[in-house]
Amino acid sequence: MGTHTATTPFGRRPMTLALLASQVTASQIDQKARASKWEVFRDIREAKQALGATDRALAILNALLSFHRAEELTAEDSLVVFPSNEQLSRRANGMSPATLRRHLANLVITGLIIRRDSPNGKRFARKGEGGAIDQAYGFDLSPILARAGEFKALAADVMAEHKAHRLAKERLTICRRDVVKMIDVGINEDAPGNWQGFQGRYEAIIARLPRTAARSVLEAICNDLEDLWIDIHQTLESFINSQNLNANESQSERHIQSSNPNVYSTDESENGFREINEASGVDAKTDNVRALPHRDLPLGMVVDACPELLTLARDGQIRTWRDFVAAAEQARPFMGISPSAWQEAVEVMGQEKAAVTVAAILQRSERIASRGGYLRNLTERARDQKFSVWPMVMALLRERLDVHAKTSGSGAKPDAAPGQPEPVEISDALRKSMKKKGWERRGGTS
Structure with missing residues (x-):
């Protein structure tokens, strides 16, 4: 006579669709499936939060697995264990009956075990001929084998x-x-x-x-x-x-002063600009070139020294200082200069001189790694009255004059860029002074 496998719980415990789904999953085990019960338990322990299992529930599951004698769980063997509450409590570190019942319910709800209750709710096994178990009532561990792959993936995700x-x-x-x-x-x-x-x-x-x-x-x-x-x-x-x-500038100043005390100069920095130390006061009254920073720069001279700014000017032309400042403000974001750096430069130097500084940096931008940082450095030097825009413009203008001299020697005459004023004519006296003080040799610094 055949036996019927219980699918509903004993007593007042209700049957739910979740319980039925767990039973369906357990019934679909591959007959060749095998899994180490303790490896699966470790995966369940890692993924306990994802599964919704409690620490006490896992302690009970560990005890239930210990009642299954084989090391591996297989579909061929009976996976129903039937310890009494007393035995189960003893292996669960003396857990009280009320706590035991509560966390057994947690294992059932999370789908880790299935109740196989007898007609009277007792747990026991009926053996047949030869001592083999024909029917067992207790806790079915089949879901652990059926969901072993799922638990392994969950544990990997949790660990990650x-x-x-x-x-x-x-x-x-x-x-x-x-x-x-x-x-x-x-x-x-x-x-x-x-x-x-x-x-x-x-x-x-x-x-x-x-x-x-x-x-x-x-x-x-x-x-x-x-x-x-x-x-x-x-x-x-x-x-x-x-x-x-x-x-670097201080080292260059000491070297130049020791070799020629009548000339005060700094070598060109790694960013391509040279500056006058106005605070030194060496020959400040008699040296014509050193007096340049105290006069306003002609717009035509600045545009002639910094033609790159014309590419960003409106209509490619700069006629007034207002046009020049607008072009510099247009160039600022493309050069990586922050609004705060520009505003600070304007406050310290004035709008026109700040624009000249930006134009000069743009003219030699390929030699300057951090244009915004260089502008801030020049602003701080200007705040200490150690920086003037004159040497920068003169250094750039000297390069243009060198090109003009080479072109004139070949008989050709350079044309002015579109929208650019005619090249600035420098007086013979100023040119002689530049040569005398070494401007043309040192790129416009003194």
């Missing part, structure tokens, strides 16, 4: 998420440390920069960090911190470059 979360926390720690210490360096070294603004941005970002944050929140905060890090790093890098530039 844990790793990503750990890396995000490490990234956050490093970003916070870098930003805080770099702000401290900028403040302690008196580097030019909006350090109060940087500090405010950092505090606003960290204020969004909860006590327990998800990975997506950590990554969003890290992205904002890295943007802040980039701004701070660029500010410090510009300051370092300016310090290196000043050191």
Whole structure:
């Protein structure tokens, strides 16, 4: 006579579609399926949150697996275990009956086991001839074998998420440390920069960090911190470059003064510009070239020295200083100069001289790595009255004069660029003074 497999729970426990779905899944096991019960249990333990299983429920599942004698779970063997509550409680570290029932229900709801209740709710097995079990009533472990692949994939996903979360926390720690210490360096070294603004941005970002944050929140905060890090790093890098530039200029000044005390000059910097140290006062009253920074620059001379700006001027023409400033403002974003750097230059130098400085940087932009940082450096030097736009323009103009001299020697006459004023004529006295003081040899510096 055949036996009927129980599908509904005993007593007042209701039958649900979820329970029926678990039974359907367990009935579809491949007859050749095999799995190590402890390896599957480790996967279940890793994926417990995704499955909805509790710690106590896993302790009970561990005890249930221990009642299955074989190391492997196979479809050929009976996967129903039938320990009493007393035995199960003993192997579950002395769990109380009420707690045991509650977490057994959790295992059933999560689909990890199936109840195979007897008519009276007791757990037992009926053996046939030869001692083989014909019918068993208790807890069916078939879902563990049927879903072994699913548990393995869930465990891998959980471990990957844990790793990503750990890396995000490490990234956050490093970003916070870098930003805080770099702000401290900028403040302690008196580097030019909006350090109060940087500090405010950092505090606003960290204020969004909860006590327990998800990975997506950590990554969003890290992205904002890295943007802040980039701004701070660029500010410090510009300051370092300016310090290196000043050191090179100071070394050149000492060398030139020792070889010829009547001439005060700086070598051309790595960015291609040369500047006059107006604070030195060497022959300031008698040297005609050193007196140049105290006069206004003619517009025609500036445009002739910086023809690249014409390509960004309206209609390709510059007739007034207003046109010149507008062209410089048009060139600023293409050169990577921030609005704050431009505004600071205007406040310190004045609008026209700031525009001349931008035009000169544009003229030799291929020699300057950080144009915004170089403009900030020149602005700081102008603030200390150690910078004038005259030497920059004269250096550029000297190059144009050299080209003009070579072309004149060949009998050709260069044409002015469209919209550009006619080449500026320099007086013989000024040309002789430039030659006497070494302007043409040193590229327009004194």
